[in-house]
Amino acid sequence: MQLKSNNISHDVKPGRGLSRFAPLLCCALFLGLTQAAPARATAGAGVVSEVVAVGDLPVDIRAKLKAEEGFGDGTDVARIAVVKFTIAPNGYFGWHRHGGPVWVAVTQGTLTLYDPDAAGCPGTYYTAGSAFLDAGSHVHNARNEGTEPVVVYGTFMLPAGGLVRIDAPDPGGCPL
Helix, strand or coil, X not given: CEEXXXXXXXXXXXXXXXXXXXXXXXXXXXXXXXXXXXXXXXXXXXXXXXXXXXXXXXXXEEECCCCCCCCCCCEEEEEEEEEEEEEEEEEECCCEECCCCEEEEEEECEEEEECCCCCCCCEEEEECCCEEEECCCCCEXXXXXXXXXXXXXXXEEECCCCCXXXXXXXXXXXXX
């Protein structure tokens, strides 16, 4: 099923072997990906997302990152979601944050991540074969500045009701 929201095309394809409730889980996850954005939010463009897997944990697990990273004393992880993102050349996510921490693995191309909290908002480059942890609680943007598609997989660690994407306004000060 291909849907469009906020100028971002989302290609949602539930994986094989999911329970008969998979369509409901995918719809809930999809709503997190395509929620209505506030008027000040920045829309992305040229990003296609594919839900690879969604699973609820039998008991919430408390996940804590380094003290200086987001979510203070940690977050209760209730759901794990894996999403494949394909970013077209010159495509970008738009400014956003997440409802929980995200492990990101780049499998093709080079992703440029912008963090407005860093002095001068320099781009950090992640090439194929690299990975990083996005604490999820801070606003950021990522884009494909190359000439070939970029493919990344995000493994989202979400609390009950946590959203994969939470739109945010442009924080200013970044060369985008």
